[in-house]
Amino acid sequence: xxxxxxxxxxxxxxxxxxxxxxxxxxxxxxxxxxxxxxxxxxxxxxxxxxxxxxxxxxxxxxxxxxxxxxxxxxxxxxxxxxxxxxxxxxxxxxxxxxxxxxxxxxxxxxxxxxxxxxxxxxxxxxxxxxxxxxxxxxxxxxxxxxxxxxxxxxxxxxxxxxxxxxxxxxxxxxxxxxxxxxxxxxxxxxxxxxxxxxxxxxxxxxxxxxxxxxxxxxxxxxxxxxxxxxxxxxxxxxxxxxxxxxxxxxxxxxxxxxxxxxxxxxxxxxxxxxxxxxxxxxxxxxxxxxxxxxxxxxxxxxxxxxxxxxxxxxxxxxxxxxxxxxxxxxxxxxxxxxxxxxxxxxxxxxxxxxxxxxxxxxxxxxxxxxxxxxxxxxxxxxxxxxxxxxxxxxxxxxxxxxxxxxxxxxxxxxxxxxxxxxxxxxxxxxxxxxxxxx
Amino acid sequence: xxxxxxxxxxxxxxxxxxxxxxxxxxxxxxxxxxxxxxxxxxxxxxxxxxxxxxxxxxxxxxxxxxxxxxxxxxxxxxxxxxxxxxxxxxxxxxxxxxxxxxxxxxxxxxxxxxxxxxxxxxxxxxxxxxxxxxxxxxxxxxxxxxxxxxxxxxxxxxxxxxxxxxxxxxxxxxxxxxxxxxxxxxxxxxxxxxxxxxxxxxxxxxxxxxxxxxxxxxxxxxxxxxxxxxxxxxxxxxxxxxxxxxxxxxxxxxxxxxxxxxxxxxxxxxxxxxxxxxxxxxxxxxxxxxxxxxxx
Numbered sequence: 001x002x003x004x005x006x007x008x009x010x011x012x013x014x015x016x017x018x019x020x021x022x023x024x025x026x027x028x029x030x031x032x033x034x035x036x037x038x039x040x041x042x043x044x045x046x047x048x049x050x051x052x053x054x055x056x057x058x059x060x061x062x063x064x065x066x067x068x069x070x071x072x073x074x075x076x077x078x079x080x081x082x083x084x085x086x087x088x089x090x091x092x093x094x095x096x097x098x099x100x101x102x103x104x105x106x107x108x109x110x111x112x113x114x115x116x117x118x119x120x121x122x123x124x125x126x127x128x129x130x131x132x133x134x135x136x137x138x139x140x141x142x143x144x145x146x147x148x149x150x151x152x153x154x155x156x157x158x159x160x161x162x163x164x165x166x167x168x169x170x171x172x173x174x175x176x177x178x179x180x181x182x183x184x185x186x187x188x189x190x191x192x193x194x195x196x197x198x199x200x201x202x203x204x205x206x207x208x209x210x211x212x213x214x215x216x217x218x219x220x221x222x223x224x225x226x227x228x229x230x231x232x233x234x235x236x237x238x239x240x241x242x243x244x245x246x247x248x249x250x251x252x253x254x255x256x257x258x259x260x261x262x263x264x265x266x267x268x269x270x271x272x273x274x275x276x277x278x279x280x281x282x283x284x285x286x287x288x289x290x291x292x293x294x295x296x297x298x299x300x301x302x303x304x305x306x307x308x309x310x311x312x313x314x315x316x317x318x319x320x321x322x323x324x325x326x327x328x329x330x331x332x333x334x335x336x337x338x339x340x341x342x343x344x345x346x347x348x349x350x351x352x353x354x355x356x357x358x359x360x361x362x363x364x365x366x367x368x369x370x371x372x373x374x375x376x377x378x379x380x381x382x383x384x385x386x387x388x389x390x391x392x393x394x395x396x397x398x399x400x401x402x403x404x405x406x407x408x409x410x411x412x413x414x415x416x417x418x419x420x421x422x423x424x425x426x427x428x429x430x431x432x433x434x435x436x437x438x
Numbered sequence: 439x440x441x442x443x444x445x446x447x448x449x450x451x452x453x454x455x456x457x458x459x460x461x462x463x464x465x466x467x468x469x470x471x472x473x474x475x476x477x478x479x480x481x482x483x484x485x486x487x488x489x490x491x492x493x494x495x496x497x498x499x500x501x502x503x504x505x506x507x508x509x510x511x512x513x514x515x516x517x518x519x520x521x522x523x524x525x526x527x528x529x530x531x532x533x534x535x536x537x538x539x540x541x542x543x544x545x546x547x548x549x550x551x552x553x554x555x556x557x558x559x560x561x562x563x564x565x566x567x568x569x570x571x572x573x574x575x576x577x578x579x580x581x582x583x584x585x586x587x588x589x590x591x592x593x594x595x596x597x598x599x600x601x602x603x604x605x606x607x608x609x610x611x612x613x614x615x616x617x618x619x620x621x622x623x624x625x626x627x628x629x630x631x632x633x634x635x636x637x638x639x640x641x642x643x644x645x646x647x648x649x650x651x652x653x654x655x656x657x658x659x660x661x662x663x664x665x666x667x668x669x670x671x672x673x674x675x676x677x678x679x680x681x682x683x684x685x686x687x688x689x690x691x692x693x694x695x696x697x698x699x700x701x702x703x704x705x706x707x708x709x710x711x712x713x714x715x716x717x718x719x720x721x722x723x724x725x726x727x728x729x730x731x732x733x734x
Binding site: 073076079080097101103193194195245246247248249250251396397399400401403404407408410411412437 | 486487488489507567570571572573586588589590591674675676677678679680681682693696697698699700
């Protein structure tokens with residue numbers, strides 16, 4: 001029996017070894033994997049990799065798309081077993097979690113031989129915020145940036161005899177136009193749906209409030225500016241021109257707008273090119289404008305003096321694992337991804353607005369194909385007063401709990417003010433717990 | 439086993455036996471038993487990140503039992519079972535009996551009833567979402583109502599139960615059909631000579647004869663209902679105002695473990711769910727003595 005067992009163990013061992021040694025290329029080139037989550041950007045990423053491999057024929061880069069829903073589960077499992085892809089996109093929500101745990105390679109010194117202060121000279125403060133770990137070091141090369149804009153249906157404005165949104169539009173103009181369009185056409189006005197990045201965040205900051213304080217330790221939902229903005233934003237669903245949350249859960253804001261049942265909604269810059277492609281019948285019937293500003297922002301020592309204007313901006317970065325096998329080569333690729341040349345390739349492909357300062361306009365190329373039908377300029381101009389999306393290392397913990405309370409507020413089971421107090425407490429407690437733990 | 443003396447050939451045969459069951463046993467251990475032991479351990483830990491855990495004793499359980507959302511989810515799960523299991527099995531038996539009768543296109547009907555089982559749950563959920571849509575859904579149009587099926591806190595879980603029942607009837611019916619076909623036809627003939635009507639036959643012959651099959655269907659259906667997750671995930675989303683009234687234990691587990699990253703807490707929910715399932719199954723095995731007939 002013993003002999004038999006030993007024999008079996010040997011067979012299993014050989015099988016295991018065979019399966020392990022099965023992978024590994026034999027063409028003498030370095031094969032790198034590059035993991036992303038957006039199919040729409042695949043071509044842009046491929047173009048950039050091709051440009052790199054053209055100069056470095058001994059490197060092969062394989063771009064792999066994993067859907068957003070699986071991306072983080074997969075990446076975390078890969079990080080645990082030290083089998084991360086060589087290069088991958090990193091999101092602001094997750095960067096601190098990975099970086100603080102020592103999972104990401106420190107790329108602060110990447111450009112030291114090129115130009116001192118390379119990052120500071122060529123990327124915005126928000127971009128740098130998105131790549132910084134809690135220790136202030138950089139754990140990724142900035143990829144892109146975005147913000148949210150007001151998308152509107154020109155035909156409905158015309159039908160109601162309302163002037164298109166302009167730079168001086170305030171919340172009052174927004175509600176007034178919504179009412180007029182509803183009265184004249186029977187269509188919904190502005191779609192105020194439950195969402196943070198494409199919803200209430202911007203309103204809170206416009207009104208002189210904050211979600212997280214500048215040092216990211218205190219939450220401001222129940223501070224004067226935040227409270228007033230949240231009451232306004234949530235209250236819009238009480239108006240006849242705005243559907244309620246029941247409707248949004250079942251139908252979606254985007255689908256409602258694109259099926260021409262509503263006049264306005266907030267959309268991210270990253271979705272606009274896709275919208276042009278997906279709704280050819282709407283071409284020329286819609287345009288974008290800057291977000292309306294707060295009419296009378298609350299002024300406190302913490303609030304930003306921006307005349308009631310604000311929009312939320314986020315950006316991704318390219319990162320690599322701290323313990324990768326091909327770290328030196330991968331770092332060279334990352335270094336290339338952060339150059340003006342690579343960011344221009346990304347911009348022209350329409351993938352996203354490049355993070356590299358001065359290359360943003362290249363993104364316009366993709367819209368020219370459609371005859372430049374929308375006012376892309378307002379996106380670029382909004383960067384002047386953009387605010388980095390609020391997050392801290394406890395974000396994963398408080399985000400879903402805050403959402404739970406908010407859905408109860410929208411369901412009418414919870415008073416707005418009590419809900420805001422509860423949300424503030426959740427964020428503060430989770431943040432304090434996290435800070436105490438580290 | 440100890441004092442058994444085996445001949446060389448018998449021992450060889452035994453070794454072969456071990457070898458042949460090895461893949462299953464190893465698979466069971468590696469994929470089911472070991473992860474389960476780990477889950478129990480994890481439920482006593484705080485997840486620090488990337489597979490690092492810190493032992494915190496009963497804290498997860500204390501937090502869980504204090505959380506009203508958890509008790510709500512437990513009730514939702516039980517309520518979901520009450521909604522789906524009795525009705526589902528009764529309907530499945532009804533369908534099985536229809537399919538067992540002499541009707542034309544029997545094969546066609548069997549295929550149609552089994553079809554939901556073959557469809558991807560995602561596709562099923564998508565179609566039913568459109569049917570249930572409070573604004574433009576066909577169900578409201580037929581009924582002449584304006585019910586927000588998926589977002590009303592009272593109807594949301596009923597909507598999920600309807601879809602779950604609809605998609606499981608076919609499978610359960612096929613199992614019950616097999617049970618029905620094993621019943622000896624002579625029993626019916628003999629009873630009709632004795633003057634028994636159709637209803638009498640159903641309660642005195644069909645039900646007792648099919649009770650072992652029904653018992654296994656009941657256990658399977660109840661376990662599946664207690665673990666419901668995919669339909670809720672597909673038919674709703676985080677911004678649904680009725681989420682608190684429709685989320686099951688498994689959905690709560692998913693959100694804790696994978697959205698909030700709190701795997702210790704999530705594991706505690708899983709352990710609780712397993713304990714519930716175990717309890718219910720034990721009660722069923724005890725209760726079956728009263729109604730399941732194995733010897734006719």
